[in-house]
Amino acid sequence: MDSRSPDSLSPGPDAAAATPAPATVDLAPLRRAARPRWPELAVWLLPVAAWFLLPEDLALLTQIAIMAIFALSLDLVLGYAGIVTLGHAAFFGVGAYAAGLLAAKLGIGDPLLGLLFAAAVAALAGLVTAPTVLRGTGLTRLMVTIGIGMMLFEAANKATDLTGGVDGLQGIEMTPILGLWSFDLWGKTAYVYAVVVLLVLFLIARRIVHSPFGLSLRALHMNPARMPALGVSVDARLAAAWVLGATYAGIAGALLTQTTQFVSIDVLGFERSAEILLILVLGGAGRLYGALIGTIVFVTLHHVLAGIDPEYWQMWIGLVLIGIVLFARNGIMGAIDPFERLLARKKTEP
Amino acid sequence: MTAPALHTRNLVKTFGGFTATDDVSLTLAPGARHALIGPNGAGKTTLVNLLTGVLAPTAGAVFLAGEDVTGLGQHRRVRRGLARTFQINRLFADLTVLESVALAVGERRGVGWRVWSPVGAQGEVLDEAARLIETLRLADVAHRRTRDLAYGRQRLIEIALALAVRPRVLLLDEPAAGVPTRESRALFETLAELPRDMTILLIEHDMDLVFRFAERISVLVSGAVLLEDTPDVVATHPLVREVYLGEATHHA
Ligand SMILES: Nc1ncnc2c1ncn2[C@@H]1O[C@H](COP(=O)(O)OP(=O)(O)OP(=O)(O)O)[C@@H](O)[C@H]1O
Ligand SMILES: [Mg+2]
Numbered sequence: 001m002d003s004r005s006p007d008s009l010s011p012g013p014d015a016a017a018a019t020p021a022p023a024t025v026d027l028a029p030l031r032r033a034a035r036p037r038w039p040e041l042a043v044w045l046l047p048v049a050a051w052f053l054l055p056e057d058l059a060l061l062t063q064i065a066i067m068a069i070f071a072l073s074l075d076l077v078l079g080y081a082g083i084v085t086l087g088h089a090a091f092f093g094v095g096a097y098a099a100g101l102l103a104a105k106l107g108i109g110d111p112l113l114g115l116l117f118a119a120a121v122a123a124l125a126g127l128v129t130a131p132t133v134l135r136g137t138g139l140t141r142l143m144v145t146i147g148i149g150m151m152l153f154e155a156a157n158k159a160t161d162l163t164g165g166v167d168g169l170q171g172i173e174m175t176p177i178l179g180l181w182s183f184d185l186w187g188k189t190a191y192v193y194a195v196v197v198l199l200v201l202f203l204i205a206r207r208i209v210h211s212p213f214g215l216s217l218r219a220l221h222m223n224p225a226r227m228p229a230l231g232v233s234v235d236a237r238l239a240a241a242w243v244l245g246a247t248y249a250g251i252a253g254a255l256l257t258q259t260t261q262f263v264s265i266d267v268l269g270f271e272r273s274a275e276i277l278l279i280l281v282l283g284g285a286g287r288l289y290g291a292l293i294g295t296i297v298f299v300t301l302h303h304v305l306a307g308i309d310p311e312y313w314q315m316w317i318g319l320v321l322i323g324i325v326l327f328a329r330n331g332i333m334g335a336i337d338p339f340e341r342l343l344a345r346k347k348t349e350p
Numbered sequence: 351m352t353a354p355a356l357h358t359r360n361l362v363k364t365f366g367g368f369t370a371t372d373d374v375s376l377t378l379a380p381g382a383r384h385a386l387i388g389p390n391g392a393g394k395t396t397l398v399n400l401l402t403g404v405l406a407p408t409a410g411a412v413f414l415a416g417e418d419v420t421g422l423g424q425h426r427r428v429r430r431g432l433a434r435t436f437q438i439n440r441l442f443a444d445l446t447v448l449e450s451v452a453l454a455v456g457e458r459r460g461v462g463w464r465v466w467s468p469v470g471a472q473g474e475v476l477d478e479a480a481r482l483i484e485t486l487r488l489a490d491v492a493h494r495r496t497r498d499l500a501y502g503r504q505r506l507i508e509i510a511l512a513l514a515v516r517p518r519v520l521l522l523d524e525p526a527a528g529v530p531t532r533e534s535r536a537l538f539e540t541l542a543e544l545p546r547d548m549t550i551l552l553i554e555h556d557m558d559l560v561f562r563f564a565e566r567i568s569v570l571v572s573g574a575v576l577l578e579d580t581p582d583v584v585a586t587h588p589l590v591r592e593v594y595l596g597e598a599t600h601h602a
Contacts, residue, residue, distance in 0.1 A: 023484060024480070024484060024489055025448060025479075025480035025483050025484060025489045025492040027470075027476050027480060029493050030446075030448055030469065030476065031470035031471070032470065033468070033469070033470050034468035034470055034471075207465070207468070208465045208466075211465045211466060211467060211468060212453075212456045212461045212467075212472060213462060213463055213464060213465045214469075215449060215452070215469050216453060216457070216462050218442075218444075218445070219442045219445060219450075219453050222442045222445070223440055223441065223442055223443075225440060226436075226440045226441070226442070226511075227425075228403075228423065228425040228428065229402070229424060229425075229436075229440075229511075229512075230425075230428065230453070230457045230458075230514075230515065231425050231428035231429045231457050231458060231515060232425055232457050233423075233425050234425075237462075
């Protein structure tokens, strides 16, 4: 019970005449829910501002955009569908190698074709792994995701003819994007390319999370046991989210390959899976902007701290992360939540 | 002759050596108002779990409209028109009332796989959800999150979710548990107004409510059906009095 308890009691049939509680449901707030809002525009001005303010750092900024896509993909899987994974780099790596091999071995250097190919291969990898991952729950599931990540890493490590093993995959030549923009030495094309892909994928994700399917993922995350009682097959929804996340991760990996023209075996590394989880938790899982904010804050922190203290930066970053996660349990976006709800309340209850 | 809306044949469920459901053959005629009563631990919820497919029976079979559904998963039975409420709320804490009900209505209408249009654009789903919310007198809190509501009002969401399925058979596991008396009256008025072609099985400890609602009553004791008859007969039956001595007041 809280201070609002009087209005949280049902009026009941006899009290209905006395209490002028609204008898009809106003659908307008829900109809408005998916509309873009002002703060969102501000976030998307950041990459534009960065272009002008940090022209020397375009390579780093490109990495941020790619990492943000990767974080977004984990957000769909973990933040929305609630599947905890520590093997998400598997799909990032699959996408990176798919794009790399397509260019290096088959000589197909068209970037967009490469993205599509990587997306398809990663989606397939998602489809293949889904039954195994989703069979278990909790810790079992987590172990399976780690196992899949390790297996892929070893496979890439052993298949040196194909992947170059620890030396990495070289000989990746990219043709101009749409035949118009070639990748330049200053990384301008690469930056714009990565940001545009991020924007497109973000808008698609935004649409999906506001859809009935997105609502079902959120609900399933909150209470999986209830969903079958509504006639929903939980496994099918989770599998769909898993494949979607894999696809996004694959595209992120492909972008890294294309913008660096190289694939290091690190793309499949466990550290990458752990780092992206950190980033998402830091930014706030279950909110698309959490993935973006988390990436920006993490990479910036990393960069700044490594500049100040090249030797012990990891310790500092660990300290900052623990601090943030302790004081804002739902990440940076979670810390904004109460204010947002207050605003929303004011709007619906004039 | 039409098939019963729901029936079971010699249903048995054991947990280890313990028999929670003991050879239950229950029949609900179409449109039945049937109550299931029995002391705590009698196996009422276990029976509902067997009927809905949450649990697989050790032996026996469950039929929905004459069709054997024993091997079907929960969600498949729901799609065939079998809905339930849970004795303890199982809700979506961070969804608003409207979102929760729209989710349930949308899933029944088959829009749950739509990825490209917003929830707010599902006109028919939202309208139906709004009507249901109004029927359950939740309109004033439609935009509040479930977790911010008192338990008694959350209970109404539990019922709204089940009704959103538009069930042919509805299983209510102590729908008024945790609801203040005044509100439970209103709740039962709503239940009494449900369409007559909906078959309802009610589990309830408050005998007043049971006798007002039910046309037939089964008494479950230690997993087995002790007797099944009309409320008049059950009310005066010596065996029932024996079982219920001191029990009815205990739980209400
Ligand atoms: N999953 C389980 N594992 C082991 N025992 C169980 C399980 N579920 C229920 N039981 C036991 O089965 C018996 C019947 O439980 P059930 O919940 O069906 O009773 P009930 O009639 O619904 O009681 P109440 O009126 O308290 O809700 C109880 O003794 C309970 O401990
Ligand atoms: Mg029970």
